[in-house]
Amino acid sequence: xxxxxxxxxxxxxxxxxxxxxxxxxxxxxxxxxxxxxxxxxxxxxxxxxxxxxxxxxxxxxxxxxxxxxxxxxxxxxxxxxxxxxxxxxxxxxxxxxxxxxxxxxxxxxxxxxxxxxxxxxxxxxxxxxxxxxxxxxxxxxxxxxxxxxxxxxxxxxxxxxxxxxxxxxxxxxxxxxxxxxxxxxxxxxxxxxxxxxxxxxxxxxxxxxxxxxxxxxxxxxxxxxxxxxxxxxxxxxxxxxxxxxxxxxxxxxxxxxxxxxxxxxxxxxxxxxxxxxxxxxxxxxxxxxxxxxxxxxxxxxxxxxxxxxxxxxxxxxxxxxxxxxxxxxxxxxxxxxxxxxxxxxxxxxxxxxxxxxxxxxxxxxxxxxxxxxxxxxxxxxxxxxxxxxxxxxxxxxxxxx
Amino acid sequence: xxxxxxxxxxxxxxxxxxxxxxxxxxxxxxxxxxxxxxxxxxxxxxxxxxxxxxxxxxxxxxxxxxxxxxxxxxxxxxxxxxxxx
Numbered sequence: 001x002x003x004x005x006x007x008x009x010x011x012x013x014x015x016x017x018x019x020x021x022x023x024x025x026x027x028x029x030x031x032x033x034x035x036x037x038x039x040x041x042x043x044x045x046x047x048x049x050x051x052x053x054x055x056x057x058x059x060x061x062x063x064x065x066x067x068x069x070x071x072x073x074x075x076x077x078x079x080x081x082x083x084x085x086x087x088x089x090x091x092x093x094x095x096x097x098x099x100x101x102x103x104x105x106x107x108x109x110x111x112x113x114x115x116x117x118x119x120x121x122x123x124x125x126x127x128x129x130x131x132x133x134x135x136x137x138x139x140x141x142x143x144x145x146x147x148x149x150x151x152x153x154x155x156x157x158x159x160x161x162x163x164x165x166x167x168x169x170x171x172x173x174x175x176x177x178x179x180x181x182x183x184x185x186x187x188x189x190x191x192x193x194x195x196x197x198x199x200x201x202x203x204x205x206x207x208x209x210x211x212x213x214x215x216x217x218x219x220x221x222x223x224x225x226x227x228x229x230x231x232x233x234x235x236x237x238x239x240x241x242x243x244x245x246x247x248x249x250x251x252x253x254x255x256x257x258x259x260x261x262x263x264x265x266x267x268x269x270x271x272x273x274x275x276x277x278x279x280x281x282x283x284x285x286x287x288x289x290x291x292x293x294x295x296x297x298x299x300x301x302x303x304x305x306x307x308x309x310x311x312x313x314x315x316x317x318x319x320x321x322x323x324x325x326x327x328x329x330x331x332x333x334x335x336x337x338x339x340x341x342x343x344x345x346x347x348x349x350x351x352x353x354x355x356x357x358x359x360x361x362x363x364x365x366x367x368x369x370x371x372x373x374x375x376x377x378x379x380x381x382x383x384x385x386x387x388x389x390x391x392x393x394x395x396x397x398x399x400x401x
Numbered sequence: 402x403x404x405x406x407x408x409x410x411x412x413x414x415x416x417x418x419x420x421x422x423x424x425x426x427x428x429x430x431x432x433x434x435x436x437x438x439x440x441x442x443x444x445x446x447x448x449x450x451x452x453x454x455x456x457x458x459x460x461x462x463x464x465x466x467x468x469x470x471x472x473x474x475x476x477x478x479x480x481x482x483x484x485x486x
Contacts, residue, residue, distance in 0.1 A: 062425065063424035063425065064422075064423055064424055064425050067421075067422075067424070121456065123452075123455075123461050124452050124453075124455065125452075126449050126452060126453070127445050127448045127449055127452070128445060128449060
């Protein structure tokens with residue numbers, strides 16, 4: 001069964017909404033700077049963290065609810081509202097609509113701040129803290145505001161959470177459990193503690209770029225040396241193709257692969273990536289030769305980028321155009337898979353590919369990278385990769401509508 | 402607290418916390434004879450109001466001892482009694 005994407009809502013450093021996202025992507029607008037959100041201060045003497053922070057989300061919640069919702073939840077509501085209206089879901093039976101939220105430790109910064117504030121006066125911990133920091137609170141808030149009555153759940157697959165949410169939503173539609181399923185990649189609100197740990201782990205860059213933050217994020221470039229965090233969130237409305245005919249469609253999800261490679265930590269695994277891609281292609285009834293556009297996971301960690309290029313080699317993707325959305329908006333962590341799928345679908349609609357920022361000297365010249373300038377390109381079949389710590393590899397095949 | 406508490410101070414703090422917790426009550430008068438339930442403050446919010454007020458007053462009274470008051474006045478009276486030990 002083909003599944004159409006009929007609604008999209010996005011939030012990134014480029015702004016809220018599809019229009020700002022598209023324009024910013026094609027301009028490859030610079031949005032990186034020092035992180036200044038409270039709770040992300042570096043240790044004394046250490047360089048500040050570099051990345052992308054969102055503007056305040058639009059007020060879509062009553063003030064009474066907004067004050068009890070974390071940043072991740074408020075941003076989720078903003079992107080969900082956009083996707084909901086885009087797809088016209090008010091016309092659909094609420095019991096036939098599901099919601100899958102991809103999230104991974106989504107409210108870490110605010111929870112750390114709360115733990116500090118109440119450290120020596122636990123008696124006064126506000127009761128709402130008993131539910132508002134649970135990852136399930138995002139879906140709880142969303143379903144309390146919008147008429148989603150099929151089912152709701154959260155799935156955690158680290159930086160592949162957004163992609164796994166899409167895959168779970170595809171399964172829910174295919175199985176007949178619901179007719180419409182929303183996949184939402186939640187903002188992963190990293191704390192200073194998380195940022196230090198990522199830096200210590202050797203996966204996050206930016207420590208030498210405090211003075212030139214715009215040059216820190218360089219997926220697939222020889223000067224890459226770690227991913228750069230970028231706050232983001234995205235929602236996609238998936239609908240049974242046969243029910244979507246009266247709806248505007250951005251593209252169809254025709255294949256998905258999601259496998260475990262047996263790694264525990266951050267180490268990438270090309271064999272696992274290839275297996276995920278082959279599963280997705282088999283489901284789509286396509287070969288890699290029929291893929292004309294690849295949107296990489298492409299975080300900018302040296303090991304990850306090299307391993308991913310090995311995957312492109314194994315699949316013989318030299319003919320396909322390739323870009324990396326993280327080069328512009330940073331690494332959205334649990335939101336990345338959903339946000340970047342939105343980027344793929346919007347590029348299909350535009351017939352144009354966005355630049356890969358800072359890709360000056362590709363680590364492998366045998367591929368057809370989209371570098372500093374956008375290019376016109378009619379996409380028929382796209383391949384989208386997303387990987388997560390813990391040996392999680394996913395691939396999606398997307399067809400033009 | 403430097404000064405001994407009085408009821409008016411506790412009532413004012415409770416009303417401020419009700420307004421903070423339920424911003425939709427802006428513009429609606431709230432007096433000591435109102436009950437939080439009648440104002441539409443739900444049960445989680447009522448606990449929030451009382452804990453936030455106790456934090457500001459530096460009162461540590463188990464919540465289970467604070468059931469029963471029928472309006473803001475009675476709640477303030479009870480907090481005052483409990484704070485005196």
